[in-house]
Amino acid sequence: MTVAVFFGCAFIAFGPAFSLFVFTIARDPLRVIILIAGAFFWLLSLLLSSLVWFISIKASNSQDLRLQRDLLIFGVFFSVLLQEVFRFAYYRLLRKATEGLAAISDEDTSAISVRQMAYVAGLGFGIMSGAFSMINVLSDSLGPGTVGIFGDSQYYFITAALMTLALTLLHTFWGVLFFEGCEKSRWWVIAAVVSLHLLVAGLVMFPLDAAGELHITRASHYCFTFIHTARVI
Amino acid sequence: MMRMKNSSRVAGVAVIVSKTGLADNFSPHTTCPNQNTGVYSENYGPDLANCNVTVWNPFGNGLSYEDFAFPVFALKDENQTQVIRKCYEDHNQRVNGSAPKYPLCAMQLFSHMHAVTDTVTCMRRTDLQNRFSINPEVLCDPLSDFNVWTSTRPLNNSAKGHAADESVVIAATRLDGRSFFWEQAPAAEGTVSGIVTLLAAIQALYPVTQEAPPTRNIFFSFFQGEAFDYIGSSKMVYDMKRNDFVIDLDNVHSMLEIGQVGLHSGRSLWMHSDPISRQNKSVDTEVLEMMDRMRSAAAGLKLTVDHPSVSQPLPPSSFQRFLRERQIPGLVLTDHNTSFINRYYESMYDDAENLNVTYPPGLTPDEQLVYETDAAKSLAEVATLVARSLYVQAGGNESNLNNITADPKTVAQLLYGFVIQKNNSWFRSLLPPEVTKKGVNSILSSGPPQFYIGLGPRVHGPAHSVTRFVQYILANLTGSVTNLTESQCQNPSELSTENKDLFSYFWVSGPASVNSTSEPFCVRASVRLSKAVSPAFELLEYGSRNYSTWTESRWKSIRARIFLVASRELEMLTLGVGVAVLLLSLLVTYFISSKAELLFSSARETPTTTY
Numbered sequence: 006m007t008v009a010v011f012f013g014c015a016f017i018a019f020g021p022a023f024s025l026f027v028f029t030i031a032r033d034p035l036r037v038i039i040l041i042a043g044a045f046f047w048l049l050s051l052l053l054s055s056l057v058w059f060i061s062i063k064a065s066n067s068q069d070l071r072l073q074r075d076l077l078i079f080g081v082f083f084s085v086l087l088q089e090v091f092r093f094a095y096y097r098l099l100r101k102a103t104e105g106l107a108a109i110s111d112e113d114t115s116a117i118s119v120r121q122m123a124y125v126a127g128l129g130f131g132i133m134s135g136a137f138s139m140i141n142v143l144s145d146s147l148g149p150g151t152v153g154i155f156g157d158s159q160y161y162f163i164t165a166a167l168m169t170l171a172l173t174l175l176h177t178f179w180g181v182l183f184f185e186g187c188e189k190s191r192w193w194v195i196a197a198v199v200s201l202h203l204l205v206a207g208l209v210m211f212p213l214d215a216a217g218e219l220h221i222t223r224a225s226h227y228c229f230t231f232i233h234t235a236r237v238i
Numbered sequence: 239m240m241r242m243k244n245s246s247r248v249a250g251v252a253v254i255v256s257k258t259g260l261a262d263n264f265s266p267h268t269t270c271p272n273q274n275t276g277v278y279s280e281n282y283g284p285d286l287a288n289c290n291v292t293v294w295n296p297f298g299n300g301l302s303y304e305d306f307a308f309p310v311f312a313l314k315d316e317n318q319t320q321v322i323r324k325c326y327e328d329h330n331q332r333v334n335g336s337a338p339k340y341p342l343c344a345m346q347l348f349s350h351m352h353a354v355t356d357t358v359t360c361m362r363r364t365d366l367q368n369r370f371s372i373n374p375e376v377l378c379d380p381l382s383d384f385n386v387w388t389s390t391r392p393l394n395n396s397a398k399g400h401a402a403d404e405s406v407v408i409a410a411t412r413l414d415g416r417s418f419f420w421e422q423a424p425a426a427e428g429t430v431s432g433i434v435t436l437l438a439a440i441q442a443l444y445p446v447t448q449e450a451p452p453t454r455n456i457f458f459s460f461f462q463g464e465a466f467d468y469i470g471s472s473k474m475v476y477d478m479k480r481n482d483f484v485i486d487l488d489n490v491h492s493m494l495e496i497g498q499v500g501l502h503s504g505r506s507l508w509m510h511s512d513p514i515s516r517q518n519k520s521v522d523t524e525v526l527e528m529m530d531r532m533r534s535a536a537a538g539l540k541l542t543v544d545h546p547s548v549s550q551p552l553p554p555s556s557f558q559r560f561l562r563e564r565q566i567p568g569l570v571l572t573d574h575n576t577s578f579i580n581r582y583y584e585s586m587y588d589d590a591e592n593l594n595v596t597y598p599p600g601l602t603p604d605e606q607l608v609y610e611t612d613a614a615k616s617l618a619e620v621a622t623l624v625a626r627s628l629y630v631q632a633g634g635n636e637s638n639l640n641n642i643t644a645d646p647k648t649v650a651q652l653l654y655g656f657v658i659q660k661n662n663s664w665f666r667s668l669l670p671p672e673v674t675k676k677g678v679n680s681i682l683s684s685g686p687p688q689f690y691i692g693l694g695p696r697v698h699g700p701a702h703s704v705t706r707f708v709q710y711i712l713a714n715l716t717g718s719v720t721n722l723t724e725s726q727c728q729n730p731s732e733l734s735t736e737n738k739d740l741f742s743y744f745w746v747s748g749p750a751s752v753n754s755t756s757e758p759f760c761v762r763a764s765v766r767l768s769k770a771v772s773p774a775f776e777l778l779e780y781g782s783r784n785y786s787t788w789t790e791s792r793w794k795s796i797r798a799r800i801f802l803v804a805s806r807e808l809e810m811l812t813l814g815v816g817v818a819v820l821l822l823s824l825l826v827t828y829f830i831s832s833k834a835e836l837l838f839s840s841a842r843e844t845p846t847t848t849y
Contacts, residue, residue, distance in 0.1 A: 009813040010804075016816030021823035028824075028831045150801025151341055154325060159341045159804055163812055170819070 010146045014166035018139045022132050022173045035106075035117055036125045043095060043129025043180075050091035051137065054084035078210055085206045088130070089199050092180065095126055096187050119188055120181070127180015131173035139169040168209070175205065243306055250347040251310045252798070253419075254319050255586065263581035266301035266418040269293050270554075271584075275467040275786060277558040278551055283514040286551040292576045294553055295583050302418050302584070309349040311798055312419045312586075325800055340805035347798045353378035353791035358780045360789065378789040382694035382771035383702045385470040386413070386460040386709050388440070388716060390447040390632075392740040392764035393455070399481035404489045405454045407632045408568075409624070410471070410556050411436045411496040412464035413704060415689040417586040424589040425689040426657045427580045431500030431593065431617060433460065433708065434652045438621035438644040441715040443629060446641050453633030454491055460708055461556045462770040463691045465584060467786035470770035471556035475563055476785075483768070487560075492524060493568035494628060495557045498580055499620050500593045500613065502573035506542035507620065510572060512557075513549045515565040524567035528631060532569070535626035535639065539619050546575050553578075571624065589686070590657040607654045607662050614650035621649065652711070660687045660707070667749040668710040671758050674747050681706060693790055694771065709765055713744045717763030727760035742766060 030036045058080035065072055099122050110116045142165045152161040179198045186194030242248045270289035278287035285291070313319050325343040332338055352375075353360035360378040367374040393401060411432035415425025423429075440458055447456070463469025477483040499507065509529055516522040529545055536543045552558055555570045573579055582588040590596070595613045597606045621644035629642055655665050661682045666674045673681060681687075681703035692702050720743075722730065727745045730736035736743070741762045750756035774785035781787065830837060 007809055009809040013809075013812035013814070013816030016820040017812075020816065020820035021827070023820070024823040024827040028827045148801075149346065149803065150344070151804040153341050153802040154343070154800070159802065159808070163815070166816070 007149060008147065010151075010162055011143055014139070014146055014162050015143055017163070017166035018135060018143075018169035018173075019132075021170060022128065022135060025128060025177075026132075030125060030128070033117075036121070039099070039117075039122055039125045040129040040132070043126040044133035046091045046095045047088060047130045047133040050087045051084065054080065054087045057083060081206050081210055082203060085202050086199070089183075089202060092126070092130065092183055093187065096123075096184055099126065099184075119184060123181045123184030124177065126184070127177040128173075130180060131176030134176055135169040135173040138172065139165065142166075172205075239301055239306075239310075240304070243304060248308060250308045250345070252322070252345065252347070253310065253312050255312050255314045260587060263297040264585050264587055265295055265297045265299065265581070265583040267295055267298045267416075267584040268300045268303060269295050269298040271295055271298075271465075272467050272554045272558075274783065275472070275559075276552075276554060277512070277561040278514075282562075283512075283551060286514070291548070292550045294577055296577045297581055298583070302416065309347040310419075311347055311349075312422065322800060325802075329802065340808070341802040343800060344803040345798060345800045349793060349796045351791040351793050353789065357787045357789045360791065361775075361780045376792060378791045379693045380771055380775045381463060381466055381469060381691050381786075381788045381790060382769070382775075383414075383462040383470075383691050384694075384705050384767035385462050385474060385770045386705060386712065386765065386767055388458050388712050388763070388765045390443065390456045391451065393457075393484045394739045395484060395766060396739045398483060400486045401484060401489055404485060405491045406457045406485055406489045407454050407491055407628060408457045408459060408493040408560075409436060409439070409496070409628055410459045410461060410493065412556060413460045413462045413470070413689070413708065414465050414691045415588070416465040416584050417588075417690075419586060421688055421690045421692070422586045423584070423689040424586060424657065424686055425584070426589050426593040426595070427498055427500040428583055428588055429689050430653070430656045431498055432496040434617055434649055434656060435496050435499055435621045435624060436460070437652055437708070437711055437715065438618060438649045439625035439628065440712065441648055442622060442625040442642050442644040444716050446629065446634070446638050450635060450638050452629055452635075454631075456628055456632050457485065458712075462702070462705060463772075463786070464556055466691065466788040467772075468556060468559050469691065469772050469786045469788070471559040472785050473770050473773055474768060475559050476773040477768070479563060487564045487566075490560070490564070490566055492528060492631060493557055493560060493566055494528070494624070494631065495555050495568065495570045496624060497553060497555055497570050497572035498578065499571060499573050500617065501579045502616065502620070505573065506544050507536075507623070508572050508575050509543055509545050510550075510552050510555075510570040511545070511568070512552050512561055515561060515567070518565055521565050521567045525569065528567060528569055528627075531630045532571075532623070532627045535630060536623050538639075539623055541619055541623055543571075543623070544575075548576075550576065571620075593653075593657060595653055595657055603659060604663060606658070607651055607664060608647060609654075610646045610650045611653070614653050615646050617653070618644045618646040618649040648715075655687075655707070656704075657686050659685065660703070663750065665707065667747055667756060668714045669706070669747060670710075670745050671747045671756075673706075691770075705767070709767060710744065710746065712765045713742070713746070713761045713763040716765070717744070717761040720760045720762050722760040724758070724760070730762075736762070740764060 026040070030040055058076065061076050061080070062073070065076060067073070099119070103119065103122075106116060142162060146162050151159050153159045158164075179202060182194055183198050186192065186198070239251070242251060271294060273288050277283075280287070313322070322345070329341065329343040330338050357378070364374075364377045367376070389406075393404070412429055413433065415423040415429040417423045417425075436458060443456070459474065461468075461470035461474070464471060474483065475487075478486045497510075509532060511525050511529075516525055529543075532543050552561075552570055553572060553574075557568050557570055560566055560568070580588065580592070582592050593613055595611050597609055597611065601609060622642065625642045625644060626639050629639065630636060651662075651664050655662055661684055666682065669682070687704050687707065689704055694702075720727075720736075722733070722736070722743070724745055726733060727743045730741075730743045731738045741764050744761045744763065745758055746761055747758050748756040772786040772788070774780060774782040774787045777785075779785070779787075
C-alpha cells in the first residue's frame with residue numbers, strides 16, 4: 006500500500022525475531038555463527054526442493070492446470086520433508102562440532118549447550134523462512150495500491166505478515182523439539198514435529214476465504230507447540 | 239474540460255474515445271488559426287487581422303492551446319476501457335446514496351514532462367546543459383520534419399539562389415494536422431483532401447508537361463508543420479530570401495494553394511485572394527486573370543468556382559507567408575466561402591467518416607483499395623480542375639487541356655491509403671524493401687496514418703511516415719524506371735548517364751503478387767525533401783514573434799495503471815500494530831532474557847538438599 010504498510014508489516018513479521026536476535030544472540034559470536042549457518046541450511050533445502058519442483062514442472066504439460074496445481078502441492082510437501090531432513094543434518098553437524106568446541110574452550114565442557122544450539126538453529130531456520138516468504142510481499146506493499154482488484158481480500162498484507170511471524174516462531178520451537186527428540190532418541194517427538202510442519206504447510210495451501218479463519222488455525226498450533234516446548238525445557 | 243482545469247480536485251483525466259454519441263461539432267483549435275503568424279497584422283490590413291471580418295473556425299474552443307496542469311489520456315482500446323469501467327462499478331459506485339467504502343479503485347497516470355513554462359525557458363535550459371554538462375540532458379526539441387517538393391522541369395539542386403531564366407508557378411498544400419492529443423491527427427478533410435488533390439493533379443499534369451511543356455516551370459510543394467504557425471512554409475520563404483534554396487522569390491510568378499477541398503460536393507469551390515495586395519494594379523490584373531483561367535477550366539467539368547463576394551482576407555494558408563515577403567499574385571482554393579465547412583477542424587474526429595469515405599460492406603482490403611467512392615470521384619474532379627488551371631497558368635496551350643484528367647482510380651487508392659489503411663499493397667509496392675519488411679515499429683503499421691509533424695530525424699529516425707509516403711508516391715507518379723542495381727541506385731554519381739543534381743534515386747520494392755515476391759528496382763525522379771524547421775531556432779530567437787517557436791517536451795515513460803487503494807485508517811492501523819508488536823517483543827524478550835536464570839532454573843539446581 007504505502008510506506009506505512011511497509012513498515013507496519015515489516016515490524017509485525019520480523020519484530021519478535023529481531024528482538025530475540027538482539028537480546029539473546031547478538032552478544033555471543035558463536036550463537037551468531039550457528040544462526041547464520043542454520044539459515045544457510047534452510048536455504049540449501051529450499052534450493053534443492055525448488056530444483057526438484059522446477060524439473061517436474063518443465064517435464065510436465067504446461068497447459069494442464071490441474072496437473073500444475075498438484076505438482077505445486079507435491080512440491081510444497083517435498084520441501085517440508087527436505088527442510089526436516091536438513092534440520093537433522095544440521096543436528097548431526099552440530100553434534101560433531103560440540104567435541105571440537107569443547108576442545109578449544111577454557112572449561113571442560115563446550116561453551117554452548119545442545120539446547121541453546123537447538124534454539125539458535127531453529128531461530129535461524131525461522132528467520133530465513135520468514136524472509137523468503139515476506140520480502141516479496143513487502144516490496145509490493147511499497148506501491149500505492151493494495152490487494153483486491155481481482156477479488157482477493159484487502160487484508161492480505163497484514164495476514165501475510167502475521168503468518169510470517171508465526172512461521173518464524175514455529176520454526177524456533179520445532180528446532181528445540183527436534184534436537185531434543187534426537188538427543189533423547191524419542192522418535193515420536195520427531196514424528197510429531199514433522200507431521201505438524203506438514204499440517205501447517207497443508208493448511209496454507211488450501212485456499213481459505215476468511216483471513217480470520219486461517220489465523221485461528223495458526224494460533225492453535227502455535228499454542229500447542231509453545232506448551233510442548235515449555236514442557237521439554 | 240475547462241471546469242476540470244479550474245477545479246482543485248482533479249488530478250488527471252482519462253478520455254474514452256468512442257464513435258457513438260459524437261457531438262455535432264468539435265474543434266479544439268482556436269477560432270482564428272495561426273492569427274499571429276499570418277500576413278495580416280497592424281502593418282498589413284489591420285482591419286482584416288485577427289478574424290475581424292470572417293471567423294474561420296467558428297466551432298473552435300481553443301482547448302489545444304490551454305495549459306492543463308494534469309495529464310489527459312485518451313483511451314482507445316475497448317478492452318482496457320471495459321476493465322476500468324468494471325473496476326469502477328465494482329468498487330466506486332454509490333450504494334443507496336451513501337459514499338462508497340474502501341478499498342476504492344484508483345488510477346495512476348504517468349506522464350512526467352521534462353520541459354516547463356514555455357519554449358524560451360526550456361531551450362535556455364537545454365543550451366545551458368549542452369554547454370556545461372558532460373552528459374547534456376535535452377529538455378525539449380523543436381518540431382521539425384521535411385517539406386516535399388518537385389517540379390515539372392527538374393531544377394538543379396546544387397545551384398542555390400536565383401535560378402536564371404526560371405519563372406515558376408507554385409502549387410502548394412499542407413502535409414500536416416493536429417488534434418488535442420499527441421500524435422493523433424487523422425486530418426482527413428483538413429489535410430488529406432489537399433494532399434490527394436495535388437498528388438492526382440501532378441499525375442494528371444505530368445505526361446502533358448513532358449510532351450508539350452508550358453512556358454513556365456510548375457513547382458509543387460507540400461509544406462509540413464503548417465498547423466503550428468507555418469513551420470514549413472516559413473522555412474522555405476526564409477531560405478528563398480537568403481538564397482539558400484533552388485529558386486528565390488524573384489523566380490516566383492504566381493501561386494495556387496489547395497486548402498480544404500473535400501466537402502464541396504454539390505456546392506461550388508471558392509477562390510480566395512488577398513485584397514491588400516490586389517490594391518497593386520499589376521497584382522490585381524494577374525489575380526483576375528488567374529480566376530478567369532480557373533473558371534474556364536471548370537466550365538468543362540461538373541464544378542463551379544467562384545470568388546467570395548465580400549472583401550475578406552485569405553483563410554489560414556501557406557500563401558500568407560509568401561505574401562509577408564513579396565506581393566505575389568495567388569489564389570487559395572477551398573470548399574468554404576466564409577467559415578470552414580469542416581466541423582471537426584484539427585480534431586481527432588476529422589477522419590474518413592467526416593470526409594464521407596465509406597465503402598460498401600463485404601469488400602476485401604484489396605477491393606476497397608481500388609473502389610471508387612463518391613468522395614474519390616469528387617476529389618478527382620477538383621484535381622482535374624487544379625491541373626488544368628496550373629497548365630494554363632504556366633503558359634501551356636489550351637488545346638492540350640482535354641488530355642489533362644485526373645485518374646479516379648489513383649485518387650481512390652490515395653484516399654484509401656491516407657484515411658483508412660496505410661498498410662496496403664499499393665503503398666507497399668512504392669516503398670523501399672527495408673520499410674516493408676520491418677517489424678512492428680515500421681511506418682507501415684495498421685490503420686490510417688497520423689499527420690502530426692513530430693520531432694524529425696534526430697529523435698525519431700528518418701522522415702515522418704506521411705512525408706515518406708508523399709515522397710515515394712511522387713517518385714512513382716512522376717519518376718521513370720531505370721536499370722540500375724541497388725548499389726548504383728545508392729551512388730548514382732559514379733555513372734555518367736545519371737545526374738544527381740537534377741534527380742533523386744529511389745530503390746523501391748515493386749508490386750508483389752500472390753505467387754511471387756516483389757522485384758525491387760530503381761526509380762529516378764526529381765522529388766526532393768527540404769528541411770522544415772522554424773527559422774527561429776536557426777536564429778536562436780526562441781521568443782520570436784515572426785516565426786513559429788513550437789517545441790515538444792521530452793519524457794521518459796507514459797503509462798497508466800489501475801489498482802485498489804486502502805483507507806488511511808487501515809494503513810495507520812497496520813503501522814500501529816507493527817510498532818506495537820515490535821515494542822512488545824523487545825520488552826518481553828529483554829525482560830525474559832535478563833531474568834533468564836531465575837525463570838529457567840533448570841534441573842541442575844533442583845534442591846535435593848541432604849542435610
